Amino acid sequence: MDAQSTNGEQQAALLAETLPFMQAYEHKTVVVKYGGHAMGNPELGKAFARDIALLKQSGINPIVVHGGGPQIGAMLNKLGIESHFEHGLRVTDQRTVEVVEMVLAGSINKEIVALINAEGEWAIGLCGKDGNMVFAEKAKKTVIDPDSNIERVLDLGFVGEPVEVDRTLLDLLARSELIPVIAPVAPGRDGATYNINADTFAGAIAGAVSASRLLFLTDVPGVLDREGKLIKQLTVAEARTLIRDGTISGGMIPKVETCIEALERGVEGVVILNGKTRHAVLLELLTEHGAGTLIVR
Numbered sequence: 563m564d565a566q567s568t569n570g571e572q573q574a575a576l577l578a579e580t581l582p583f584m585q586a587y588e589h590k591t592v593v594v595k596y597g598g599h600a601m602g603n604p605e606l607g608k609a610f611a612r613d614i615a616l617l618k619q620s621g622i623n624p625i626v627v628h629g630g631g632p633q634i635g636a637m638l639n640k641l642g643i644e645s646h647f648e649h650g651l652r653v654t655d656q657r658t659v660e661v662v663e664m665v666l667a668g669s670i671n672k673e674i675v676a677l678i679n680a681e682g683e684w685a686i687g688l689c690g691k692d693g694n695m696v697f698a699e700k701a702k703k704t705v706i707d708p709d710s711n712i713e714r715v716l717d718l719g720f721v722g723e724p725v726e727v728d729r730t731l732l733d734l735l736a737r738s739e740l741i742p743v744i745a746p747v748a749p750g751r752d753g754a755t756y757n758i759n760a761d762t763f764a765g766a767i768a769g770a771v772s773a774s775r776l777l778f779l780t781d782v783p784g785v786l787d788r789e790g791k792l793i794k795q796l797t798v799a800e801a802r803t804l805i806r807d808g809t810i811s812g813g814m815i816p817k818v819e820t821c822i823e824a825l826e827r828g829v830e831g832v833v834i835l836n837g838k839t840r841h842a843v844l845l846e847l848l849t850e851h852g853a854g855t856l857i858v859r
């Protein structure tokens with residue numbers, strides 16, 4: 563067989579594999595959470611934007627929710643503002659929330675919009691404030707102290723939890739050429755601006771629009787066990803045990819908690835995968851060999 567026909571056969575095999583997936587997702591909504599740790603490499607950023615553009619061109623309805631934790635950290639550092647995390651969430655005072663809004667809804671949001679637009683699509687940058695999309699309340703987070711086993715309430719300042727999501731604007735955009743790119747900042751009915759963990763925000767959006775898939779792009783292959791090996795599938799009960807025993811820690815906690823809530827809200831499939839793999843989104847959605855950790859009921 564000559565090289566040309568081998569190449570042709572490979573292309574046909576690839577098409578045969580991807581077409582049924584494309585058909586299955588046609589007109590379906592896929593929420594992609596693009597984490598701050600998965601950003602930063604221009605080549606990978608372009609590949610991510612290409613994937614999102616291709617989804618839209620294939621008749622799928624992508625919604626991007628992005629984070630930017632490391633980028634917020636760098637800006638706070640520059641400004642000499644200290645910040646620390648509790649249970650994976652940034653304790654946020656008034657000055658910090660101003661920086662969070664500037665970095666998330668400002669520079670990062672517009673960078674992602676520009677990357678997708680450069681792929682020939684029409685992206686629109688939003689945050690929870692736009693179109694009355696999301697309203698938040700001060701987060702009421704409690705944790706059990708592992709030493710004393712006593713529950714304590716965390717005061718995280720202007721950290722919010724989404725309590726109302728209005729899908730009107732997202733439904734309008736789904737019927738248009740526009741791809742929403744959303745920063746996890748939202749107003750409260752009290753007039754304050756809240757900093758919302760991007761994973762939590764993505765879960766709330768995915769739940770409100772009854773997404774078919776919610777993908778979390780991060781900087782690790784998925785949920786890892788104590789030996790650092792990828793766990794390909796996790797039930798909700800197993801995930802809760804791994805949080806309790808400390809195998810899942812830091813930023814992975816809100817991610818996994820969100821996966822659990824999203825499944826409970828009726829999102830069909832939730833996956834945590836490595837955003838540093840080229841074309842991670844396309845590979846996950848359109849091929850048999852899904853990467854990352856699939857969380858199931």
Ligand SMILES: Nc1ncnc2c1ncn2[C@@H]1O[C@H](COP(=O)(O)OP(=O)(O)O)[C@@H](O)[C@H]1O
Pocket residue numbers: 596597598599600629630631779780781782784785786787809810811812813814815817
């Ligand atoms: N069991 C675990 N498996 C994988 N990652 C974990 C685990 N426990 C904690 N982590 C940490 O969670 C991080 C991913 O969460 P986070 O830093 O919030 O990323 P992102 O910015 O993508 O949301 C990983 O880089 C890793 O350091």
Ligand SMILES: CC(=O)N[C@@H](CCC(=O)OP(=O)(O)O)C(=O)O
Pocket residue numbers: 596597598599628629630631632634650651652662721722746757758759760761813
């Ligand atoms: C309350 C809270 O922790 N908010 C996050 C929002 C950004 C975020 O979640 O970004 P990643 O997805 O890149 O981690 C923060 O201030 O870092």
